[in-house]
Amino acid sequence: MLSQVQELVVHRQPDLLDTFYEEVVAFQSDKNSDVRKWVVGFIEEACKKDGRMLPLLLPNVQLLLEDGTVSVVKRCVQATAPLHKCTLVWVTSAHTITSDMELAWIILTGIKSKVTAMIDHENDGVRTQVIKCMESMILVQSYSETTSVHRERENVPFCLDRVPLTLKLTRPRKLEDEAKQMVQKLVSFLGSIHISSVNLMTCMSSLVILARARPIFLPSVVQSLELLHANLPPTLSKSQVNSVRKHLKLQLINLLKHPSACDFHDNIITVLTDLGMSSSEINKAVPNREEIRRQAKKRERAKAAAVAKKEDGNEGSARKRARLSNSTLTSNKDIPEDHKNTIKSKNTSQDTPSTLASLTKIKTETIDSKKIEDEGGEDDEKEETAGTLLDMTTKWVLRRLTIDNVTELVMTSMLSLPPTMPGLFSAGYTPVSGAGTLQQKQQLSRLLASQLVAANVSPMGQLPPQTSVAPMAEGLTEEDIQRLGDSDDEGPFVSFLGSRPPNLSAPPPALPAPILAPIRHKIQAVKLSEVTPVLSEQQQRSLSICLVRNLLRSYHFNNLSQLDKKHRMHMIAKLLAFSSADEIRGVEDTMLQDPSKYCDLIELWIFCVHSATCDFSQLARITGRSHKKKVLTSKQEYDDMLVRVVRSIVPQCTEQTYRDLLSRLLLSCPAVPVTVVSALVECAVSDNNNSSALVCYSAPLLRDLALWRSNVATHTLALLCSLAMHSDDQVRKAILQEAEAILLIGGSQAESIMSAGRRQLLYLEQPEPPDAMFAEFLGRPTKLEEWDEATVKACLDLPLTILPLHEALVHDLALVYIKTVNEAKRGILRLLEGPVSLMGMDSPQLLALVRSTPKGSETLITRIIHILTEKAPPSEALVCQVRELYNRRVSDVRFLIPVLTGLSKKEIIAVLHKLIKLNPHVVKEVFNRLWGVALDSGTSPLSPVELLVALHLIEADKCDVKTVIKATGLCFQERSIYTAEVLAEVLQQLLDEPVIPTLFMRTVIMTLTHHPQLLSLIISVLLKLIEKKVWEQPKIWEGFVKCCERASPQCVAVLLQLPIQQLSDAFEASSMLKNTLATHIKSLTKHQKSSIGLDVLALVGALDETPDDQDRAAATTAPVREIPAPLQLA
Amino acid sequence: MSLDLRFAVSCSSNMNRSMEAHAMLQKKGFKVRSFGTGDKVKLPGPGPDKPNCYEFGTSYDFIYKDLLNKDKALYTQNGLLHMLDRNRRIKDGPERFQDCTDKFDIILTCEEKVYDQVLEFLECHIPEENNPVHIINIDIQDNHEEATIGAFMICELALLLSSSDDLDNDIDELLHEFENKCQRNILHCVQFY
Structure with missing residues (x-):
């Protein structure tokens, strides 16, 4: 929309301009910066169209130049160049100068000076525009030359050529001087050390454009580029250096192509070679010599013509040139002597006085000869351009570039080299090609010379003071002048690169950035203390918390280097340490919510807090908070912080993190306060979800704390022992395991655990469980009135572990056992097994206990002995003790049972009758022991045979038969032990006894019942019994008959051996026998019958023909009936 | 945000690298044109010493058909036909930078030689309006994969640059940042129209 207006008003209907410009320009106060920018463009267009607009619109430009938006300012500066040209054109073309023109000119001068001053603007883009603007203004305010390169489109650009000398407003001469001033300004801007790469390149191209358009500037431009090449600003990055060098190359090639530049070819080519260009490339760029010569001739002719044409008073270029060289020459001649002695060289940026002195020496040594040579040499220098100070200095240096001097220079400057190679140097360094050649020497001397000149210490003298010291009086603001004045006050050796002669009011041109020069180009010297407002304590704190939070957020970025991470960690930890608990709550939560992630950090933080507590940290002293914080960061604060850490970490722990993290933290942290241990246990116990697990995890940590953290050892041990009474078995188990570990290590910790164990054991003496057992953290919140199984067990676990x-x-x-309640007694007996079996039967304490056996503790002792002998045969010592105990004090046979296998055969047989009187189960166990069934090893003193024999031999008065029968019954049940062979042996031994034991026949019968295969043996036994006149013992006889009954029909052999009286008795007792025998006899042949006695046959009834037989038989029954009733067999 | 920055992307033949970047920047909504700075449009041919050369001004479509006739299999296999097909959907034909009178804010070049040629060309003009133009070089090898990677980098750079409110002031820092991020050396300079 607005551009349409512009098109209409400016280009189509110029008459409308007058009417509408005000409305349009009113937009300059628009809020939108784009609109304001457009207004500037409009003004530019309008003024180009009609010069009369200038006085009306220029003030607006001036106003907009002050705009707050950078882009508008840039646009204004951009517009200044064409406006400047327009004004000059307008003013020049007018016949008479109107007041409008004067007004416009004054405003323009104001704008111009403002723009020029803006070269120090803080915005880089604005500075760029200012450079370009100055470039155009210089072009306009100077004279064109024959070799000037013009813009393609306008063949004859407007310049000073067309400004009449009679211009009233300002003299063209003044304008020209102003232009030169601006060139110098650009040149020095190029040399400033803080220039950005963009501006550097812009400035380079501007200067080159100027040099090409106005060859009079060539020398200073070439020189400045040379200096630039030698002194690239240190602020550039590596790639920027590359870009700049590339750009420089391009610009120099452009210059090289310029016809007027042939005088500088050597210099330019040297720099180009330095920049890495091959000679063939350079040759391509250098214009043909012939052509140059031709052009030079042409130039000469043109110059002559110009001279002829213009009168002497004319401000023609040729004349001006001559004047310039004259002035330089003259100024060279009257150099103040003392300046010659102030010398600087290339590497003196950090010069020490000694270096300076030595340099001075070198120079002064040669100074006399130099003077003479100079007198002579000066005559030879015919070329005016070569007469510049730089060239002369170059020659001077070249002559003195002897090996000695160079060596000394290198040695002295060595001292001032920095310890490490600056990045810029390695980036910009190209190896010296063709070292030692004349060309290289020339180049070197030129470089040195440029430094000398820049430092204004050239032996050839000072640069000529500017012809007009205050030429831009209108342009320079007061501030500038003030600044110039300031620079005068500095002594001769103030700066970075060299001294400045005190009486030189303008800064030296072509100065390669001495430290003071940039001050002019910088907006202002930034003093940190001035521009930074003092933050309140509150702000400082909140900012530092902010910082911590951000650092924490980026803490786990993967692309951080290890070192970077470390630094970050330290920073966070230190900042945290200096903030109060309330402030860092948020940050703390973040960290503690994921402790494994921030483990290192938390650890470091703990250390930092501790060092702050103890005032170890230097940071505290530096931050100046120490006095305040010293009070704040008390021990308490550290404790609290650690407690917080523990409280938040514990509930989220797994076993793994517990071990890795919490243990690490607590064991490595500088101090563990008691409160932390309490908090640890409290946390572990109070968590409802997996409390037992947490306590179990914490057990090893508690152990370590008890062992390694002596200040909390007592407390930790107390807690550990209390936890040993926890209601949860799992917890107790974990704790006891650790307690055991401590006990094994020994030392004072073990002792305290022992005493705690004893204390807990003594609890059992009390009629009811003590208060100590009832606590929230032990899992027993309510008190019980009497002991129950669980409490007894809890109470006993620790003592029994010990x-x-x-x-x-x-x-x-044992003492407790006597005094305690029954519940506890049962508990003790039940739980005793593990520890006692661990103690072993050789334990002197146990033996002592067995020996003493306090009254009331017999059960306990028996139990102990039982446990001891359950798995292994009793030891000699134990047997001894028990035997003694049995013999002397307690004649309870039960004591002997466990050690039976340790007793002698005789002893056992002596107590056997007592043993079998016990409870059948006990008897069974006794027998088992004797048989060796339950034993792993060891031999029983009584073999099964002996046992059974011994049983038979027990005298009836000691033990009634029934008991013995029961005992033998037990034996017979054990068929695997009492096999046929064993029984046969037993029978054999019993037969050998002088008196047949009462139970013998019973045993025989049992044997026959169990092992029928022993029949033949039984028969022989019966036969032996007959030999022993078995019938004399009625009970045995009765058994004998029964046995024969069982053994029929084989028993006939036995029966036939019986005397007839006994045989008939037997028949009386059992008719079955008679029948058996009768059947047998009947089956016999006559011959066989003949061997049997008649009386027998008669008894059997084989002689049934004779009635006598029956009478006899009847007669024999009577005595048999007199035999007592047979034994009732079981 | 200055999304109205005028971008130019240039390689030597305006075929592969510049077109890849052109396509990508266009897709992102940038004002972009692409160019070549060489004398001729050169494309790989049947042998290393036998490239296909065309004058600037020849349309992509023409080149496409030409190559199709010459050796369909070869040029399908080395991806040229695919590339040309993409190109002809973006614009008519390759353009030579030196023949263009348009003005840009940013010129991105794909190799140092192209950068030199652009600078040389711009250097020939003595500026009138003093509008700055930034020339930035990122080295990209001339093959499909590198071109794609390069296009991404160019795109990222373009986004970075257009995010600045005051480009002339920030460009040094932005480029430094970009350089660190991409780990590529870049060249940069400013010229004026």
Whole structure:
């Protein structure tokens, strides 16, 4: 829309311009910066169209130049160049100068000076535009030359050529001087050290354009580019250096192509070679010599013509040139002597006085000869351009570039080299090609010379003071002048690169960035203390928390280097350490929610807080908070912080993290306060979800704390022992395991655990469980009135764990056992097995206990002995003790049972009758022991045979038959032990006894019942019994008959051996026998019958023909009936 | 945001690298044109010493058909036909930078030689309006994969540059940042129209 207006107003209907410009320009106060920018464009267009608009619109430009938006300012600066030209054209073309023109000119001068001053603007883009603007203004305010390169489109651009000398407003001469001033300004801007790469390149191209358009500037431009090449600003990055060097190359090639530049070819080519260009490339760029010569001739002719044409007073280029060279020459001649002695060289940026002195020496040594040479040499220098100070200095240096001097220079400057190679140097360094050649020497001397000149210490003298010291009086603001004045005050050796002669008011041109020069180009010297407002304590704190939060967020970025991470970690930790708990709550939560992730950090943080507590940290002193914080960061604060850490970490722990993280933290942290241990246990116990697990995890940590953290050892041990009474078995188990570990290590910790164990054991003496057992953290919130199984067990666990390692406790145990309630007694007996079996039967304490056996503790002792002998044969010592105990004090045979296998055969047989009187189960066990069934090893003193024999031999008065029968019955049940062979042996032994034991026949019958295969043996036994006149013992006889009954029909052999009286008795007792025998006899042949006695036959009834036989038979029955009733067999 | 930055992307033949970037920048909505700076449009041919050369001004379509006739299998296999097909859907034909009178804010070049040629060309003009133009070079090898990677980098750079409110002031820093991120050396300079 607006551009349409512009098109209409400016280009189509110029008459409308007058009417509408005000409305349009009113937009300059628009809020939108784009609109304001457009307004500038409009003004530019309008002024180009009609010069009369200038006085009306220029003030607006001036106003907009002050705009707050950078882009508008840029646009204004951009517009200044064409406006400047327009004004000049307008003013020049007018015949008479109107007041409008004067007004416009004054405003323009104002704008111009403002723009020029803006070269120090803080915005890089604005500076760029200012450079370009100055470039155009210089072009306009100077004279064109024959070799000037013009813009393609306008063949004859407007320049000073067309400004009449009679111009009233300003003299063209003044304008020209102003232009030169601006060139110098650009040149020095190029040399400033803080120039950005964009501006550097812009400035380079501007200067080159100027040099090409106005060859009079060539020398200073070439020189400045040379200097630039030698002194690239240190602020550039590597790639920027590359870009700049590339750009420089391009610009130099452009210059090289310029016809007027042939005088500088050597210099330019040297720099180009330095920039890495091959000679063939350079040759391509250098214009043909012939052509140059031709052009030079042409130029000469043109110059002559110009001279002829213009009168002497004319400000023609040729004349001006001559004047310039004259002035330089003259100024060279009257150099103040003392300046010659102030010398600087290339590497003196960090010069020490000694270097300076030595340099001075070198120079002064040669100064006399130099003077003479100079007188002579000066005459030879015919070329005016070569007469510049730089060239002369170059020659001077070249002559003195002897080996000695160079060596000394290198040695002295060595001292001032930085310890490490600056990045810029390695980036910009190209190896010296063709070292030692004349060309290289020339180049070197030129470089040195440029430094000397820049430092204004050239032996050839000062650069000529500017012809007009305050030429831009209108342009320069007061501030500038003030600044110039300031620079005068500095002494001769103030700066970075060299001294500045005190009486030189303008800065030296072509100065390669001495430290003071940039001050002019910088907006202002930034003093940190001035521009930074002091933050309040509150702000500082909140900012530092902010910082911590951000650092924490990026803490786990993968692309951080290890070192970077470390630094970050330190920073976070330190900042945290200096903030109060309330402030860092948020940050703390983040960290503690994921402790494994921030483990290192948390650890470091703990250390930092601790060091702050103890005032170890230097940071505290530096930050100046120490005094305040010293009070704040008390021990308490550290404790609290650690407690917080523990409280938040514990509930989220797994076993793994517990071990890795919490243990690490607590064991490595500088101090563990008691409160932390309490908090740890409290946390572990109070968590409802997996409390037992957490306590179990914490057990090893508690152990380590008890062992390694001596300040909390007592407390930790107390907690550990209390936890040993926890209601949860799992917890107890975990804790006891650790307690055991501590006991094994020994030392004072073990002792305190022992005493705690004893204390807990003694609890059992009390009629009801003590208060100590009832606490929230032990899982027993409510008190019980009497002991129950669980409490007894909880109370006993620790003592019994200690017992195997600390056996003396067994005496306490026995005493407690006597006094305690039944519930506890049962508990003790039940739980005793593990520890006692661990103690072993050789334990002196146990033996002592067995020996003493306090009254009331017999059950306990028996139990102990039982446990001891369950798995292994009793040891000699134990048997001894028990035997003694049995013999002397307690004649309870039960004591002997466990050690039976340790007793002698005789002893056993002596107590056997007592043993079999016991409860059948016990008897069974006794027998088992004797048989060796339950034993792993060891031999029983009584073999099964002996046992059974011994049983038979027990005298009836000691033990009634029934008991013995039961005992033998047990034996017979054990068929695997009492096999046929064993029984046969038994029978054999019993037969050998002088008196047949009462139970013998019973045993025989049992044997026959169980092992029918022993029949033949039984028969022989019966036969032996007959030999022993078995019938004399009625009970045995009765058994004998029964046995024969069982053994029929084979028993006939036995029967036939019986005397007839006994045989008939037998028949009386059992008719079955008679029948058996009768059947047998009947089956016999006559011959066989003949061997049997008649009386027998008669008895059997084989002689049934004779009635006598029956009478006899009847007669024999009578005595048999007199035989007592047979034994009632079981 | 100055999304109205005028971008130019240039390689030597305006075929592969510049077109890849052109396509990508266009897709992102940038104002972009692409160019070649060489004398001729050169494409790989049947042998290393036998490239296909065309004058600037020849349309992509023509080249496409030409190559199709010459050796369909070869040029399908080396991806040229595919590339040309893409190109002809973007614009008519390759353009030579030196023949263009348009003005840009940013010219991106794909190799140092192209950068030199662009600078040389711009250097020949003495500026009138003093509008700055930034020339930035990123080295990209002339093959399909690198071109794609390069296009991504160019795109990223374009986004970075257009995110700045005051490009002339920020460009040094932005480029430095970009350089660190991409780990490529870039060249940069400013010229004026």
